[in-house]
Amino acid sequence: MDERLLTGTMRMNKANHLEIGGVDTVSLVEKYGTPVYVYDISQIKYKARTFKMTFQKRNIKAQVAYASKAFSCLAIYQLMAKEEMSLDVVSGGELFTAIQAEYPNKKIHFHGNNKSDSEIIAALDYDIGCFVVDNFYELSKLNEYTKQRQQKVSILLRVTPGVEAHTHEYITTGQTDSKFGFDLENGQAQQALEMSLEMPYIDVMGLHCHIGSQIFETDGFSLAIDKLMIQSKEWQLLFDFQLRVLNVGGGFGIRYISEDEPLPIEDYVNNLIDEVQSVSEKIQLPMPEIWIEPGRSLVGDAGITLYQVGSQKKIPDVRNYLAIDGGMTDNIRPALYDAKYTGVLANRVADTVEETYSIAGKCCESGDMLIWDLPLPKADATDILAVFSTGAYGYAMASNYNRIPRPPVVFVENGKDFLAIKRESYADLMRLDCSLY
Incomplete structure (x- = not known):
C-alpha cells in the first residue's frame, strides 16, 4: 500500500x-x-486553515469559500462556519441547510446556471453576500426583484474564459462550449457587464471563472487570470469598471490513487497570488481581492x-x-x-x-x-x-x-x-x- x-x-x-x-x-x-462514510475532521480543519493562512502570510485580501456541492449537510456547514470560511451554495436546498446552520449571511455565495425564482427570493430574503450570475436570464430576474424590493445586491459575473483544464471532459467548465457563464470570446461577457452596470440595485464586484476540477497544475489558472485581468483593464477604460474581486474558482486536485500527484495547497495559492500580482503590475490595474472555492480539496481525501x-x-x-x-x-x-x-x-x-x-x-x-x-x-x-x-x-x-x-x-x-x-x-x-x- x-x-x-x-x-x-x-x-x-x-x-x-x-x-x-x-x-x-x-x-x-x-x-x-456498513456502508459508512467516515470523515477526519482534523484533516478538514487543517486544510481550511492552510488555504486561509497562505493568503494571510502574503498579506493578500482574500475569501476562501467552501464549495459545498462536494459534501453538504448541517454539520459540515457548522464546521466551516466555525473555521470562518465563506460558503458556496448552488441550490435552494443547500441555501436552506446553510440558513438552518445559521451560516453568516454575508459569507454565502450563490452559484448555479438556472436559479429559480423561489431560490433567488430566498437568497434575497436572507441577504446573502453575493450572487455569482451565470446568464442573462438570471441577470434580468435579479434586476426585476431588486427593483421591486429596492434591495442592493452584490454580484460576480461568471465568465467562461476559453481555458480548458487538463481533466475529464465532464468536469471541465472553463472552455467556450460550456453550459456555464458568459462567454468571453464572443462578447457575451462584455454585454452582461454593460447591462449590469446600468442596473440601479446591482453592484458588480468583479468576475468569476472555474476552469475545471481535479487539476494538478497551475498553468490553466494562470492563463485564465491573464485573460480576465487584461479584459478588465479594457473594461475599466471603456466603462469605468473596477475589478474589486477576482474569483478563480476551485478544482485543486487530490490523490485518489498512487499515480495522482497533486500540488501542496500552498503551491496552488502562491501561484495564484504571484500571477495576479504580476499582471496587476504589468497592466497597471489595482490588485483585486482574490477569492477561491475549494471543495474536493477540503473534504475529498x-x-x-x-x-x-x-x-x-x-x-x-x-x-x-x-x-x-x-x-x-x-x-x-x-x-x-x-x-x-x-x-x-x-x-x-x-x-x-x-x-x-x-x-x-x-x-x-x-x-x-x-x-x-x-x-x-x-x-x-x-x-x-x-x-x-x-x-x-x-x-x-x-x-x-x-x-x-x-x-x-x-x-x-x-x-x-x-x-x-x-x-x-x-x-x-x-x-x-x-x-x-
Whole structure:
C-alpha cells in the first residue's frame, strides 16, 4: 500500500487495523454498520486553515469559500462556519441547510446556471453576500426583484474564459462550449457587464471563472487570470469598471490513487497570488481581492468509505470479482466518469497481498464496479474494505437506486466519533410514497 494514501490522521494501529481520527475503523463498523462514510475532521480543519493562512502570510485580501456541492449537510456547514470560511451554495436546498446552520449571511455565495425564482427570493430574503450570475436570464430576474424590493445586491459575473483544464471532459467548465457563464470570446461577457452596470440595485464586484476540477497544475489558472485581468483593464477604460474581486474558482486536485500527484495547497495559492500580482503590475490595474472555492480539496481525501465484503465470483484466467454491500448508490463517480479509487482491508491492513480483485457493487447493473484490479490479501466475508478519498461527491451524489438506503456519515476527531447524518431506513425510503388504493 502507498502510505501517501494515509492522509491526515489515518494510520495502521497495533491491531493491524486502519485507524482514522484516533478511532479504529473496525469499531466504527461495529457501532454504525456498513456502508459508512467516515470523515477526519482534523484533516478538514487543517486544510481550511492552510488555504486561509497562505493568503494571510502574503498579506493578500482574500475569501476562501467552501464549495459545498462536494459534501453538504448541517454539520459540515457548522464546521466551516466555525473555521470562518465563506460558503458556496448552488441550490435552494443547500441555501436552506446553510440558513438552518445559521451560516453568516454575508459569507454565502450563490452559484448555479438556472436559479429559480423561489431560490433567488430566498437568497434575497436572507441577504446573502453575493450572487455569482451565470446568464442573462438570471441577470434580468435579479434586476426585476431588486427593483421591486429596492434591495442592493452584490454580484460576480461568471465568465467562461476559453481555458480548458487538463481533466475529464465532464468536469471541465472553463472552455467556450460550456453550459456555464458568459462567454468571453464572443462578447457575451462584455454585454452582461454593460447591462449590469446600468442596473440601479446591482453592484458588480468583479468576475468569476472555474476552469475545471481535479487539476494538478497551475498553468490553466494562470492563463485564465491573464485573460480576465487584461479584459478588465479594457473594461475599466471603456466603462469605468473596477475589478474589486477576482474569483478563480476551485478544482485543486487530490490523490485518489498512487499515480495522482497533486500540488501542496500552498503551491496552488502562491501561484495564484504571484500571477495576479504580476499582471496587476504589468497592466497597471489595482490588485483585486482574490477569492477561491475549494471543495474536493477540503473534504475529498479526508473521507473514506467502509464496506462489508460479501460474495465472490472467480472466472479462471479472467477475473476475480469481490462484492461489497454498497457501490454506485454511495459512489457513482466510477460509473459516471470512470473515476479511479483504491483501498485496503481495514481489518488486515498489513497482511500479505495474495490476490487481485475487482470490487463489484451490489446494484443490479453491470456497470456497478467500484475498483478494477485491486491487489488485496485473500478476502472473505469477515473482512471490511476501506476505500480512500471518498469525502467529495460520495454522499453528495448518493441515490436510492434499487431502493437502497443511503449510508450514515460519521465524523471522527481525537479518538471520538460523532454521527453527522443518520443511516436511512426502509421506512425513510417510503416516507414520500403515496398509496394508489
